[in-house]
Amino acid sequence: MAKVMIIGAGGVGGVVAHKCAQLPEVFTDIVLASRTESKCKAIASQLSRPITTAQVNADNVPELVALLNREKPRLVINVALPYQDLTIMDACLEAGVHYLDTANYEPLDTAKFEYKWQWAYQEKFAAAGLMALLGSGFDPGATNMFTAYIAKHYFDEIHYLDIIDVNGGNHGYPFATNFNPEINIREVTAECRHWENGEFVTTPAMSLKQSFTCPEAVGTYDIYRMYHEELESLSKHFPDLKKAQFWMSFSDNHLKHLEVLGNVGMTRIDAVEYQGQQIVPIQFLKALLPDPSTLGPRTKGKTCIGCVVRGLKDGKEKTVYLYNICDHQDCYKEVQSQAISYTTGVPAMIGAKMMLENIWMKPGVWNMEQLDPDAFMADMNRYGLPWTVIEEPELKLL
Numbered sequence: 001m002a003k004v005m006i007i008g009a010g011g012v013g014g015v016v017a018h019k020c021a022q023l024p025e026v027f028t029d030i031v032l033a034s035r036t037e038s039k040c041k042a043i044a045s046q047l048s049r050p051i052t053t054a055q056v057n058a059d060n061v062p063e064l065v066a067l068l069n070r071e072k073p074r075l076v077i078n079v080a081l082p083y084q085d086l087t088i089m090d091a092c093l094e095a096g097v098h099y100l101d102t103a104n105y106e107p108l109d110t111a112k113f114e115y116k117w118q119w120a121y122q123e124k125f126a127a128a129g130l131m132a133l134l135g136s137g138f139d140p141g142a143t144n145m146f147t148a149y150i151a152k153h154y155f156d157e158i159h160y161l162d163i164i165d166v167n168g169g170n171h172g173y174p175f176a177t178n179f180n181p182e183i184n185i186r187e188v189t190a191e192c193r194h195w196e197n198g199e200f201v202t203t204p205a206m207s208l209k210q211s212f213t214c215p216e217a218v219g220t221y222d223i224y225r226m227y228h229e230e231l232e233s234l235s236k237h238f239p240d241l242k243k244a245q246f247w248m249s250f251s252d253n254h255l256k257h258l259e260v261l262g263n264v265g266m267t268r269i270d271a272v273e274y275q276g277q278q279i280v281p282i283q284f285l286k287a288l289l290p291d292p293s294t295l296g297p298r299t300k301g302k303t304c305i306g307c308v309v310r311g312l313k314d315g316k317e318k319t320v321y322l323y324n325i326c327d328h329q330d331c332y333k334e335v336q337s338q339a340i341s342y343t344t345g346v347p348a349m350i351g352a353k354m355m356l357e358n359i360w361m362k363p364g365v366w367n368m369e370q371l372d373p374d375a376f377m378a379d380m381n382r383y384g385l386p387w388t389v390i391e392e393p394e395l396k397l398l
């Protein structure tokens, strides 16, 4: 049906390449481009059919435009880093190519991710007849779809949303992050913000926790309230929400390492002069930590990510929980990756499929929940991320 270009050959890029290669009837040709072409070639060698690889610096718009004009894909799947979102969007506009990503733009020098920069492209994409789909990973991505699906099929009004992201996997290292360490540490050390009564309320990072027992014997974990980018778009697109919170599981050991690294300055994002060289501590730390794309063979256990929604149906209060459980080792067997990259890469492939099959294709810049969830949710079940709904779950949440 169409040629697609994947930009970024990390943990998520590898999964997207595998999943697109499994669907030749949709993704007839695949180009995998990244800063280090050898990583693209290593992924290409794992796939069931040949793909093209390329070297590109995605911070450089003319370089990107030249590559897009040469390869002429219909769609770019951006799974490089959030810092490259705007340059890739600019290049897509110039070359006339549709766009999809999994994380919102973040300036390199400020750990503050917001949709405003990408929402500002709405008119440009609409005028060019191009579509940009924002945040088509798991969270954001599947969690936006879960919320939209629950709102559509179970409620007249949704009032309370809790997104709960549990990673019950263990990689055996004293400390490692399960996606890009720099992006991950910037995210979890940021101040917490949640939506309440029409505004975002700020609280210190990791200052509220509770215990959560996952369904299907995945286990009981401490989950911490933190800011996550889908809260910004969901609170905008579901104006009836009185409160929306995001929770993620962390072990005491993981948090202790983060605290110590923070205390000694290793998570700083500003440059420090060391022996005549400018060094950004968090980037140096990334070089020391295990590469998340290598965690696959050693990570065991499951993830359990879902949404708990409370609201009104026919004037009565009700609660609905929709979740997916994903097994790290099953992912590794299928695509040689752990479940965090898998749960991100599969919705990226499905979002791209929705666009290329014209189920979602419409000019402009869109968050996932602005599009109809049904076909996407059916494909989650077909392509490796089956979900379950529980009405009136036995849950007590803060």
Ligand code: NDP
Binding pocket: 007, 008, 009, 010, 011, 012, 013, 033, 034, 035, 036, 039, 056, 057, 058, 059, 079, 080, 081, 082, 084, 102, 103, 135, 136, 137, 138, 139, 140, 141, 178, 179, 180, 181, 183, 292, 293, 340, 343, 344
């Ligand atoms: P990795 O660090 O493993 O991979 C990033 C890739 O992008 C690397 O191959 C890297 O190249 C490449 N890259 C970085 N900068 C450039 C550049 N300037 N030009 C070209 N290529 C570049 O990250 P992940 O795969 O873990 O994450 C990828 C994206 O997915 C991130 O944006 C992350 O925020 C997002 N994500 C979203 C989730 C969701 O649920 N929505 C969950 C997890 C991740 P090199 O190898 O040379 O460094």
